[in-house]
Amino acid sequence: MIRIIAIIILFIPGVIAAIGIKLMRDSLFTSFYPMFLHSSVQFIVGLILFLAGLAFIGGFIVHRDRKQQKTKQGRRNCYADGE
DSSP: OHHHHHHHHHHHHHHHHHHHHHHHHHHHTTOOOTTSSSHHHHHHHHHHHHHHHHHHHHHHHHHHHHHTTOSOOSOSOTTTTTO
């Protein structure tokens, strides 16, 4: 049951990102939706939706990996030691 909820949590931002990609593509190929005032507004809304969905999915994956200790917690900046 927990895995189904996690899949649903990841599915919704994926759909939002897909809608953002579709809005950006439609504004580039001059398929204009009347609810937006201009095609550049449509492109910006699509870009925001795409970045929001992508950021949520990326944050979810990073959070899960840190929780399961799959990320490196060692030296973060290798140039700080003068190497």
